Amino acid sequence: MFAYYLQLGLRSLRKNPLLTLLMVLAIGCGVAASMTTYSVFRATSNNPIPQKSSQLYVPQIDNWGPDVGPDAKGEPPNAMTYTDAVNLMRDKRAKRQTALYPTQMSIVPTDASMLPFRETSYGWYADAFGMFDVPFLYGHAWSASEDDAHAAVAVIGKALNDKLFNGRNSVGQNVNLNGRDYRIVGVADRWNPEPVFYDVINTNGFDDPIQVFIPFTRAVELQTPTNGNNNCSHDPGKGWDSWIHSECVWVGFWVELPTRSEADAYHQYLNGYSAEQQRSGRFRWAPNTRLRNVTEWLEYQKVVPQEAKVSLLVSLGFLLICLVNTVGLLLAKFMRRSSEIGVRRALGATRKEIYIQFLIEAAAIGLAGGVLGLLLTGIGVMGVSLVFEPDIAKLATLDVSLVLLTMLVAILATVLAAFYPTWRAAQVQPAWQLKSN
């Protein structure tokens, strides 16, 4: 019977083609608009490290006091001073911890015909590789003792290894960064969490994958400037040393705390540390600290662009209007067939049969709308690059799950819209119809 109804439904699509076309267009457009914007929203609100997002935390320490900063609203600065980062690294109160910052590194190829080029590079601690689950193709991370020794070692990314060594195992070779040689201890496989949770502050959540990792201690020793933001509450004075010992914030910091109780203990430690700084006279205010995990941090830093949110909302409104439209048109379509319904009811069809028949018919319309919506979504996803930054646009893709979702939304929405018209159709009095016509 289902197959027969589906056949009836598909056949009735041709019955009053104008009404049907209107509905299919409305559903197609509505679904396509919402799916296109949803694809962007999904890309930007993605959880970049689901297996650990509740174990990795960003500690924040208020080193500026309550009345500094443009719109502080009582929140500590969103990066750390070098002083605090080094102290937290020294105390080692978390299972793993790392300070990090984007370094300005250029690669000088040994091949004299190649010009120097830049890659995204970071200075951080050995712990970071394990914390962030960075996969290795060859070799491994450097060791904690190499951190302490400010060793000239580096881990490079797969893309850079392909470029410099044609993908061969380059462990033990040298790479020249900013005119100095570093010994390669490992080659990281493709690692590209999106959004870039580990450095939201400097990337706004989207950046090319890191290709060069060197020890934080080495980067600082060579006075490598940060490639990211640097915010000062007061003039730091002249020269590198006064800058790193100033209250300027520019260092990112992450800790790994596997359990809730460890997180609580670490937060207490942060408050204790701040109180100590207050006693020593560096802070002239009560401890003000935060400890946010990955999800909370991305939310707090508003990584999902405003454009993505607003356009998603507008498209959902759009879909709603398309559905209201569909309710009206389905009502017209179904009520035109009152006499047909009357005849069927008189011949013994139950109300339930009428329900099933018309809902299946609506689903057929939804299916047609979904196919059209899929085409339009494809065009829309291509058009996303017009609206959003290329970094984000390339994340919005038409994958299998989006295709299925598009069809599902189209059919479900249409069936939902069909409930009222179907109910009306099922109310048709058989005798009445037979009599008057």
Place this chain on the structure above:
Amino acid sequence: MMHIKPILAALRRHKAGTILIAMQIALTLAIVCNALFIISQRLERVHRPTGLVEGDLMAIQSRFVGVDEAKAGPLIKADLAALRQLPGVQDAIAINSYPLRGGGWSTGVRTDVDAKDSKGHTTQYFADEHTLPTMGLRLVEGRNFRSDEIIEADPQGVPDPAVVIVSKALADQMYPDGHALSKPIYIGDTKKPATIIGIVERLGVPWNASWSDKFYENSLIQPVQMTGAATNYLIRAKPGQLADVLKAAPAMLIKTNRMRVISSERGVRSFAQVREEAYKGDRGMALLMGVVCLVLLAITAAGIVGLTSFWVGQRRKQIGVRRALGATKGDILNYFLTENLLIGVAGVVIGALLAIGMNLWLVTQFEMARLSLTYVLAGVIALLLLGQGAVLAPAMRASRVSPVEATRSV
């Protein structure tokens, strides 16, 4: 117009359709109003002037490799000399940032040495006396820097300048009485005043985000040639020669010194490209909203046509009866137009309230501006016209129903 009573009575007979059309009009109005408002806001931003004469201007971002931050001074000097004597180049500067670039320096400024809080916020540009001619800025008061006033400085330690040039917006904010020339200005938390020696008509900040809109035209030019390894070259080509210079300038820089990185993506750009990339999001958002509005209006109109046609079909017999009893074609046409107008008015009243409510919610959520009532009014008129236009075809068809229909059974 005709008697509304019978229309209302008839509308009560098909409540569902009436409510659906009214709802559609209301929702469409709410969304179209807000979308048009967002479009106008975005376009306003896209057309903001930077104060630069943007034609014939280009930018190169370069970074020396293996050079200490403090030691790149002579290399930058050599670059500038090479660029300035290039055929087709009118002038060039090395500067820390420029309008619409995206990253830059900003600071609070004061006019009173003892003030604890800053009086305003401004961006800082560091470059030499070629800045005004290269950017094409218009000096409205005072003078340009002299070459002997330019100091070299490492970005890690920029000394307080003795003289500065400010944008008119910043001058007026610092000295509302309009006499900022030759007055002191304190940069950051310094105790050492800088004298304002020149005021340019307009100069935008490097950013175009909502947080920087509050001080969009507050700029400060300091007579400092930075010696950092990374710098931006702004180059003004002679009229009509930009296309050649876009190729010749980076080649010249590589020839002067190979140990540098000029990124392939954003390394060399004409100012037209800079502007386009800076406002990509705004422009795209406006486009998206525009498309949504058009499709939405089309769908709403189509919905009205569909439902009204259905009603006309249902009432052929009654229409025939009325025609047989002496109603003219005009009466029938009028009936449907009035009926639709009644539904439309109900829809736009609800829609206007929805539009304002939606905007208020957007204001609280996304720091958007308040919707001006002009938009709501324009939307109301547009939707009523759209509704009347949509109902015209079915109503015409209704008026053509012949009186004979009354005698037929359908």
